[in-house]
Amino acid sequence: MSSSRPAASSTSSSRTRASVRIIAQTSVDAKLDAQFDELGSSFDYTQSISLQTNPPPTQLPQRSEKVTAYLSHIQKGKLIQPFGCLLAVDEKAFQVIAFSANAPDMLTMISHQVPSEGDRPALGIGTDVRSLFTSPSTAALQKALGFPDVSLLNPILVHCKTSGKPFYAIVHRVTNCLIIDFEPVSHTESPTTAAGALQSYKLAAKAIAKLQSLPGGSVRRLCETVVQEVFELTGYDRVMAYRFHEDDHGEVFTEVTKPGLEPYVGLHYPATDIPQAARFLFMKNKVRMICDCRARPVKIHQDDKLPAEITFCGSTLRAPHSCHLQYMENMNSIASLVMAVVVNDDDEVLDEQGAPSRQQSGRKKLWGLVVCHHLSPRFVPFPLRYACEFLMQVFAIHVNKEFELENQIREKNILKTQTLLCDMLLRDGDPIGIVSQSPNIMDLVKCDGAALLYNNRIWQLGMAPTGSQIHDIAFWLAESHMDSTGLSTDSLLDAGYPGALALGDTVCGMAAARITTKDIVFWFRSHTASEIKWGGEKHDPEEEDDGRRMHPRSSFNAFLQVVKNRSLPWNDYEMDAIHSLQLILRGTLDDNGKSKKGSLDSGMGDMRLEGMVELQAVTNEMVRLIETASVPILAVDVDGLINGWNMKVADLTGLSIDQAMGRHLLSLVEDCSADRVKMMLELALQGDEEKNVQFQMKTHGARSDEGPVILIVNACANRDLNENVVGVCFVAQDMTGHKMAMDKFTRIQGDYKAIVQNPNPLIPPIFGADEFGWCSEWNLAMTKLTGWEREDVIDKMLLGEVFGINRACCRMKNREAFVTFSIIVNNAMMAEETEKVPFEFINRYGRPVECLLSVSKKGDVLETATG
Numbered sequence: 001m002s003s004s005r006p007a008a009s010s011t012s013s014s015r016t017r018a019s020v021r022i023i024a025q026t027s028v029d030a031k032l033d034a035q036f037d038e039l040g041s042s043f044d045y046t047q048s049i050s051l052q053t054n055p056p057p058t059q060l061p062q063r064s065e066k067v068t069a070y071l072s073h074i075q076k077g078k079l080i081q082p083f084g085c086l087l088a089v090d091e092k093a094f095q096v097i098a099f100s101a102n103a104p105d106m107l108t109m110i111s112h113q114v115p116s117e118g119d120r121p122a123l124g125i126g127t128d129v130r131s132l133f134t135s136p137s138t139a140a141l142q143k144a145l146g147f148p149d150v151s152l153l154n155p156i157l158v159h160c161k162t163s164g165k166p167f168y169a170i171v172h173r174v175t176n177c178l179i180i181d182f183e184p185v186s187h188t189e190s191p192t193t194a195a196g197a198l199q200s201y202k203l204a205a206k207a208i209a210k211l212q213s214l215p216g217g218s219v220r221r222l223c224e225t226v227v228q229e230v231f232e233l234t235g236y237d238r239v240m241a242y243r244f245h246e247d248d249h250g251e252v253f254t255e256v257t258k259p260g261l262e263p264y265v266g267l268h269y270p271a272t273d274i275p276q277a278a279r280f281l282f283m284k285n286k287v288r289m290i291c292d293c294r295a296r297p298v299k300i301h302q303d304d305k306l307p308a309e310i311t312f313c314g315s316t317l318r319a320p321h322s323c324h325l326q327y328m329e330n331m332n333s334i335a336s337l338v339m340a341v342v343v344n345d346d347d348e349v350l351d352e353q354g355a356p357s358r359q360q361s362g363r364k365k366l367w368g369l370v371v372c373h374h375l376s377p378r379f380v381p382f383p384l385r386y387a388c389e390f391l392m393q394v395f396a397i398h399v400n401k402e403f404e405l406e407n408q409i410r411e412k413n414i415l416k417t418q419t420l421l422c423d424m425l426l427r428d429g430d431p432i433g434i435v436s437q438s439p440n441i442m443d444l445v446k447c448d449g450a451a452l453l454y455n456n457r458i459w460q461l462g463m464a465p466t467g468s469q470i471h472d473i474a475f476w477l478a479e480s481h482m483d484s485t486g487l488s489t490d491s492l493l494d495a496g497y498p499g500a501l502a503l504g505d506t507v508c509g510m511a512a513a514r515i516t517t518k519d520i521v522f523w524f525r526s527h528t529a530s531e532i533k534w535g536g537e538k539h540d541p542e543e544e545d546d547g548r549r550m551h552p553r554s555s556f557n558a559f560l561q562v563v564k565n566r567s568l569p570w571n572d573y574e575m576d577a578i579h580s581l582q583l584i585l586r587g588t589l590d591d592n593g594k595s596k597k598g599s600l601d602s603g604m605g606d607m608r609l610e611g612m613v614e615l616q617a618v619t620n621e622m623v624r625l626i627e628t629a630s631v632p633i634l635a636v637d638v639d640g641l642i643n644g645w646n647m648k649v650a651d652l653t654g655l656s657i658d659q660a661m662g663r664h665l666l667s668l669v670e671d672c673s674a675d676r677v678k679m680m681l682e683l684a685l686q687g688d689e690e691k692n693v694q695f696q697m698k699t700h701g702a703r704s705d706e707g708p709v710i711l712i713v714n715a716c717a718n719r720d721l722n723e724n725v726v727g728v729c730f731v732a733q734d735m736t737g738h739k740m741a742m743d744k745f746t747r748i749q750g751d752y753k754a755i756v757q758n759p760n761p762l763i764p765p766i767f768g769a770d771e772f773g774w775c776s777e778w779n780l781a782m783t784k785l786t787g788w789e790r791e792d793v794i795d796k797m798l799l800g801e802v803f804g805i806n807r808a809c810c811r812m813k814n815r816e817a818f819v820t821f822s823i824i825v826n827n828a829m830m831a832e833e834t835e836k837v838p839f840e841f842i843n844r845y846g847r848p849v850e851c852l853l854s855v856s857k858k859g860d861v862l863e864t865a866t867g
Contacts, residue, residue: 022276025248029275030070074277078312079297079319081290083379084183086300086317088310089129091178094145096127098302098310100317107132107182109163125303129180134159141169145178148807152800155382157185168382172314181316183382201826203387207233208394208823219402223254226370226395230388231256234337234380236372240264243368246569250274253368279366281313282340287389290320290336292377293328316382335378336371337385339392343367343400367399393819400816407573414577417443421581425588431515435459441521444581445574449507449524456518463506464524472499474520477512486513486582488575490525491566500565509567511575513582521585523578525567632711632732635718640665640681643727652734654703670696670708684715684728691715692836692852694735710736712836712852733852765851768858769798770867771829785851786810787844799825803841810841810849828855
């Protein structure tokens with residue numbers, strides 16, 4: 001969508017623009033939904049999309065009654081898919097207040113194979129849900145329903161009292177009631193017991209290990225791997241990774257299919273293909289399954305006496321919209337499984353003083369979807385869907401890391417280009433060098449052309465308008481945007497430029513930055529379609545009604561209509577880079593375009609002198625802090641020779657600072673650690689800084705008889721002003737006392753309690769869980785660390801209740817930290833030990849705790865995992 005805005009730092013307004021776009025798009029979604037319901041089989045998707053294509057409003061639009069009704073219809077639908085049944089239960093009395101029409105048959109059917117316990121129980125409004133299931137099932141269900149976060153124990157295995165048939169009960173809470181989905185357990189699968197999360201994670205272990213083994217630096221490789229793993233894990237005919245772009249349109253980024261299927265990779269589709277209401281639901285329900293798009297949905301009957309409608313949008317059984325079912329039918333995709341990829345939203349929100357808002361942390365956004373299609377009906381059991389959800393959480397963490405890496409690389413390249421352009425300006429005294437030399441302004445941001453209007457002369461680069469057209473654009477900016485220092489738009493036509501059509505597809509988008517009242521720098525982009533390649537089949541001229549059939553090809557055609565006369569949008573970081581260059585240019589020229597080079601050179605000289613004095617003071621203070629630090633710190637030059645050795649490391653090793661200086665690091669470590677230290681040093685000199693590496697250092701003099709010093713070390717590359725690595729600093733933590741204490745007690749064969757329950761202050765904090773995930777160990781040191789007594793945590797879920805995000809005893813800082821901890825616990829259950837990983841949480845008193853965590857399997861005499 002077109003977004004005309006001043007060429008200034010726009011990060012603070014990005015969320016407002018997103019909110020405006022989402023509300024406007026929801027209005028379009030509502031209109032299309034109404035048209036589909038009204039026109040039925042004559043609904044022309046491509047034409048309808050084209051008619052709704054308008055520039056987005058610049059202010060938040062008012063929500064109409066039609067939009068409100070549309071959202072209510074989406075969220076409060078009363079239809080479910082028939083592969084399971086649903087009950088809504090009063091949270092206090094456990095009485096049924098709503099039920100699906102198929103629930104009585106599924107849950108109260110009498111089996112001749114099970115001894116009868118009386119007449120078939122009735123199921124209707126007011127029925128006590130506990131009367132429908134066996135005693136053990138009722139106990140498990142009642143325990144789960146009493147949890148603050150009822151979803152922690154999903155799925156709950158229950159057996160019907162009359163038939164003995166097993167079901168997975170999947171529970172979630174809505175206002176004043178609990179919604180319970182019941183899905184039959186197939187006779188071919190081994191039912192998952194309580195704490196199903198731990199069991200489900202095991203299903204995704206291979207896929208998670210594959211993702212974690214990937215080298216960084218490629219989002220595409222990451223997506224290709226996850227779709228391949230989901231393809232193997234779920235058995236669907238097609239698996240795709242959808243990616244949403246900044247304007248909310250989608251793209252099939254990567255894909256795996258069974259042989260013979262038409263590929264969709266590279267397909268782009270308009271934002272309306274996945275309505276904003278559906279995206280909201282994906283944020284709430286991370287996995288969505290449609291077993292059979294041709295199956296007749298089942299109605300839900302609700303108690304007429306209830307004061308308000310119950311929302312069933314969180315149900316795993318929720319029936320899809322008829323429009324989506326028709327789309328699936330046209331694709332010959334009878335079944336689907338969709339998983340949300342939810343990542344951190346890094347758009348910065350500023351408060352009234354211009355500082356980052358405290359509400360910023362924890363914001364999430366829907367980055368994309370992993371979508372599975374099947375040519376025939378397909379049912380995936382809940383434990384496997386749960387495993388897929390966890391896999392998506394791990395995948396999202398890696399996507400976040402790739403974003404961070406991309407941002408660092410991009411910022412570094414932009415800064416490098418800005419520095420070189422600034423050097424040209426300071427050296428030459430005029431801006432002509434930024435278009436006549438290398439690098440030039442086209443290297444600053446992605447564009448197809450650029451131009452400089454300076455002293456009434458024009459310099460052009462790449463695919464830029466003609467000289468007369470550039471003068472015409474400058475005149476239009478002066479007339480229509482006289483109060484602005486610039487403008488950015490992805491559609492000059494939508495921005496109101498009269499000569500936009502004459503520019504053709506070559507120039508659709510523009511960013512302009514005014515240097516003086518008459519001098520301007522321009523960047524141009526051609527139309528979006530030039531960037532897009534679809535690997536699917538080409539349009540067959542003989543195929544009729546292609547636009548009317550809702551199908552990937554018609555979506556692609558609709559998208560091409562939407563982006564007609566439009567370029568890729570200008571991202572916030574690009575506008576920030578343009579604005580920075582604009583400030584540099586305005587600082588070098590006065591309003592008449594004359595150079596300020598002389599005064600700048602003088603000012604720069606004074607600044608350099610002041611900077612050197614300040615730098616010397618900072619350096620002296622840094623040296624003092626390192627020398628007196630309470631942790632061991634040492635440093636080496638590029639040859640590995642010691643050039644830094646603080647008092648703490650001297651005290652631990654018995655080697656004085658004078659004795660250590662100039663010696664090679666490898667001569668000071670134990671032989672068993674030499675290879676590890678050598679590798680760590682080599683990597684650090686290449687800029688790859690390893691963390692939490694354990695190695696042993698030799699002791700000297702009076703310390704010789706005490707044995708080696710055991711350190712956990714982080715490497716930090718030292719760089720000069722040109723960013724060249726000139727040495728490595730090692731910041732360490734002394735673990736010698738901890739290691740000695742653990743070695744002493746692990747020598748006590750079979751006496752596990754001697755370690756866990758011993759009050760010795762050298763025993764570190766220890767906690768444990770049984771094979772079902774319930775907390776089973778919590779020693780005195782753990783109580784001191786967390787503030788929680790043993791009785792507060794024993795028999796609570798380790799993942800979620802003891803350590804979690806929201807209502808847990810020990811709150812972890814974010815979802816990423818919790819997912820990482822879950823992986824570590826599950827790996828330990830499968831005999832994969834983890835040592836010395838950073839672990840952070842908030843204790844009972846609200847204080848942050850940072851420590852290192854080691855996790856290992858606890859087994860019985862047969863080496864079977866018991867926790």
